[in-house]
Ligand SMILES: NC(=O)c1ccc[n+]([C@@H]2O[C@H](COP(=O)([O-])OP(=O)(O)OC[C@H]3O[C@@H](n4cnc5c(N)ncnc54)[C@H](O)[C@@H]3O)[C@@H](O)[C@H]2O)c1
């Protein structure tokens with residue numbers, strides 16, 4: 001059969017692979033955010049930067065908020081873009097905080113590479129979600145012949161005028177200013 | 186059997202679940218031949234309505250054939266009967282049912298205490314629609330257990346396609362009640378917000394009931410074109426100022442009757458109140474986005490009627506009750522009392538006064554249901570109404 005619907009969803013699911021990816025990123029945000037909040041020192045050491053514990057705590061709060069938003073919203077796309085922006089802030093922070101000793105440099109390089117990879121995943125997810133929204137313009141259909149009245153609109157107009165409106169849904173005669181010239185029948 | 190199962194926000198899957206069986210003597214089991222996705226299902230899919238649990242079976246617009254009947258339902262049903270199942274589960278005996286107020290049946294909600302807490306007093310049990318209304322498994326499935334089946338059914342004759350009958354379960358009587366409770370007079374202008382399936386049925390009902398002028402408001406061109414086909418004047422709220430246009434079309438006095446067929450997920454392009462709602466909704470300080478309600482209350486003619494079939498779930502902010510009170514507006518709302526209208530509406534279908542199948546744009550096998558939720562929610566591919574058929578191969582469009 002001629003297939004015109006965008007088949008972005010996984011078989012038997014309402015969600016696409018990008019929706020699933022977004023959820024994964026949501027949980028990732030939560031986990032990372034909690035780590036940044038409770039152990040900013042360890043995170044700084046792993047990234048080879050110093051003295052940025054307060055900044056990292058702030059980023060932790062950001063990650064948690066983004067994670068909650070991704071998991072709770074029915075359209076995660078804007079929040080994935082928020083993650084992309086956050087990735088860039090992370091990269092900038094590590095890049096400016098690099099220490100001069102070799103061990104730290106090595107760690108920072110690894111951290112930057114990891115962040116770059118995560119950014120690419122976020123970008124792929126955000127772009128994928130965006131593409132799935134589809135191009136409405138190409139999908140507009142013409143329903144201008146679907147009146148729903150087999151005998152035509154003319155015949156239908158007022159065809160049920162004799163329908164007895166139940167008492168509980170009738171407006172009392174006195175309150176019908178629009179009807180019989182002010183209420184007096 | 187296969188069924189569409191809710192797993193979380195925007196996560197619906199076609200899963201294998203146990204077949205239903207008779208649990209109570211008033212039950213019946215039907216083999217589903219057709220079911221549909223409703224705008225109300227989208228509130229669950231997007232998870233704006235509280236009270237869903239992972240594993241719940243979706244769906245409340247269903248028809249099929251009786252395959253099993255409990256002993257106490259045999260007086261009105263037998264195996265082989267063709268039935269449409271109303272989305273409201275009704276006992277047919279309580280004080281509300283006897284008055285025809287079926288959607289607030291006092292007996293069928295098996296989670297009464299939850300509903301008592303949320304709404305003050307319980308309402309009817311509903312199929313596939315949150316634990317606040319009983320947590321009953323829904324009909325987007327191969328089989329459906331119908332509780333209180335001796336009352337909860339609409340018998341339909343053979344020889345007419347499902348497509349013409351299925352919507353007796355919900356959207357057709359919903360559109361009808363929305364228009365009927367406006368008490369339409371031949372001089373009335375009826376303005377209808379929302380040209381989704383409910384809006385489309387409301388437009389047809391208002392035309393049949395003889396409104397002088399029917400005005401339909403939406404932003405999607407394909408939905409507006411279908412509204413126009415049904416006899417409505419179109420307003421695209423993204424291109425025109427709704428209040429100005431409505432006043433223009435009514436000699437500056439506003440429409441006598443206003444109908445909200447949109448509900449709690451209303452869009453509003455760049456208006457201050459909509460940004461306010463979205464922010465508050467995100468912070469969980471407000472559950473619904475009542476942009477349409479505000480607009481109606483404001484533009485409605487004094488002494489007019491506001492009819493609200495659109496679904497709201499909880500607490501709403503910045504409602505101009507001053508306008509409602511001072512203009513003396515009447516508000517009528519509610520889940521639809523389906524069985525109150527269906528005998529009459531079935532006759533209108535049989536007499537060819539109306540053919541509700543006009544609204545169907547997609548027919549798909551049940552297995553594709555989850556994807557169709559997304560297509561319907563995002564209005565892709567010109568989608569207005571999706572019908573799902575267990576056991577069907579391939580798919581049909583428009
Ligand atoms: N009372 C009942 O018993 C009952 C039964 C069925 C459905 N409903 C409710 O009716 C509503 C509509 O259902 P549907 O199936 O047609 O859903 P739908 O989502 O397909 O339709 C809603 C339409 O409203 C339009 N819309 C959004 N914002 C708008 C605005 N500001 N102004 C005008 N139009 C706007 C959308 O573009 C869309 O076309 C939902 O809230 C649904 O839950 C109630």
Ligand SMILES: [Zn+2]
Nearest residue numbers: 223224225355
């Ligand atoms: Zn519905």
Ligand SMILES: [Zn+2]
Nearest residue numbers: 276279282290
């Ligand atoms: Zn009852």
